[in-house]
Amino acid sequence: MSEVSWIAVDWGTTQLRAWALSGSGEVLQHAASARGMGSLAVDQFEGALLELIDGWLDAARVTEVVACGMVGARQGWREAPYAEVPCAPQAMAQVIRPEVSDKRLRVSIIPGLCQRAPADVLRGEETQIAGLLAARPDYHGLVCLPGTHSKWAEVREGQVLGFQTFMTGELFALLSGQSVLRHGMQGDGPLELPAFDMGLRAAERPLLGTLFGLRAESLLEGLAPGAARSRLSGLLIGQELAGLPERWQGLPVCVIGDGEAAERYRHALATLNIAAQTLGAEQVTLAGLAAAHQQIRGGT
Template identity: 85%
Template sequence: MSEVSWIAVDWGTTQLRAWAISAGGEVLQRGASARGMGSLAPDQFEAALLELIDGWLSGDKVTEVVACGMVGARQGWCEAPYAEVPCAPQAMARVIRPQVSDTRMRVSIIPGLCQRAPADVLRGEETQIAGLLAVQPDYHGLVCLPGTHSKWAEVGEGQVLGFQTFMTGELFALLSGQSVLRHGMRGDQPLDWSAFELGLRAATERPLLGALFGLRAEGLLEGLAPAAAWARLSGLLIGQELRGLPERWQGLPVCVIGDGEAAERYRHALATLNLSARTLDAERVTLAGLAAAHRHIRGGT
C-alpha cells in the first residue's frame, strides 16, 4: 500500500469518518465510528480519533490531520470561531490546532460559517461547498445540502454569499416517530413517490399545521396507508422548505450535495417546480474540500 501522506476527517454530531490519503490524492483506507461530537467530552476527542487512525500514523514523521464539522463547535474538541459571510467557504486564517499528546500527528480544525441577519450558522457544510468550488470554481448558484438540518447556500465568485437552515429532517423524525402521527405511519418500505408528490402539492394548498393533522384524520376516516402517510409527510415538509426559500434565489441553478434517497427527494421535489438540479456525491466533495484545506495548510495553492 502507498504511504499515507495526510488524513482527512469529517467529524459530525453522531459520526466520525476518516480517510487515509496518499501524496497523489488516492484514498488508501476509510474508517468510521459512532463516536461523534455529541458523545464526547473535550478530553476524549484525541483518544476517539486515535482509535480510528492509529494504524495509519508513522513513528518517524508527523502526519497532518485536517478535520471539519462539529469537532470545532463550542461543545467539541476545540472551538473554531465562525467566519461571517460573505466570505470564502473555508476561512483558513481561523483554523484551530488543538493540543495533542501523540507526537505522530498534527490536527487542524476548519471553522464553520455564520450569518448575522437572519441569524444562522453551519459547520461541515462549508467544506462541501469548498469541494464543489474545487470541482467548478466559477459556480454561481444555490447549493442544497440535505440532512437533519438541511442547508441552502448562495455561492458566487468563490464566496458563500448567504445561507439558510431548515430543521426539516429533525421535524420529520419527531413528527413521524413521537407525535400522534406516528400511529398511522410506517417508513420501512420503499418511498411511495406518488404520495410524496401529493405532499409537495399540499404544501402549497393548506397551512402546514392543518395539513399535518390532516394526515392523521385521513388515516382514520379514509384508510390512508401508513407508508403513503409517511411519504406524504416527507413531501409536505420538503415542500414547505422550498416555499421558504428567499425570493432573491429564484431562477438560480441548484446543485444538491448528498447521497441516496435523501438527495433524490430534493431533486424530485425541485423537478416538480420545473427546476433541474445536478447532484454531487457527498464524500467526493467533502474530500475535495478537505484536500483544498490541506493544500493551503501545506502552503500550496
C-alpha cells in the same frame, strides 16, 4: 501500500469518519466510528481519533490531520469560531489547532460559517461547498445540502454570500416517530411517489394546518402508513422549497447528497421545473478537505 501523506476527517455530532490519503490524493484507507462529537468529553477526542487512525501514522514524522464538522463546536474538541458570510467557504486563516499528546499528529479544524441577519450557522457544510468550488471555481448558484438540518447556500465568485437552515429532517423524525401522527405511519417502506407528490402540492397551505389531516385521513379513509409517511415527507420538503428566499429564484441548484435522500430533493425540485445537478457527499467532502489541506501545506 503507498505512504500516507495526510488524513482527512469528517467529525459530526453522531459520526466520525477518516480517510488516509496518498500524496497524489488517492484514498488508501477508510475508517468510521460512532464516536461523534455529541458522545465525547473534551479530553476524549484525541483518543477517539487515534482509535481509527493509529495504524496509519508513522512514528518518524508528523502527519497532518484536517478535520471539519461539529468537532469545532463549543461542545467539541476545541471551538473554532465561525467565519461570517460573505466570505470564502473555508476561513483558513482562522483554522484551529487543538493541542495533542501524540507527537505523530498535527490536527487542524476548519471553522464553520455564521450569518448575522437572519441569524444562522453551519459546520461541515462549508467544506462540502469548498469541495464543489474546487471542481467548479466559477459556480454561481445555490447549493442544497439535505440532512437532519437542510442547508441552502448561495455561492458566487468563490464566496458564500448567504445561507439558510431548515429543520426538515428533524421535524420529519419527530412527527413520524413521536407525535400523534406516528399511529398512522408505522413501518419503514420505500418512498411512495404519488403520495410524496401530493404532499409537495399541498405546500402552498400553511404547514400547521395540514399535518393533522394525515391522522384524520388514516382514521376516516384508512390512509396506509407508507402513503402517510411519504405524504409527510412531501409536505415538509415542499414547505422547505416554498420557504427559499425570493432573491434566489432562477439560480441553478446543485444538490450535495447521496442515494434516496438526494434523489428525493432532485425530484421535488423537478416538479418546480428546476433541473438540479446532484453530487455525492463523500466525494465533495473529500475534495473540500483536500482543498483545505493544500492551503495548510502551502502556508506552513
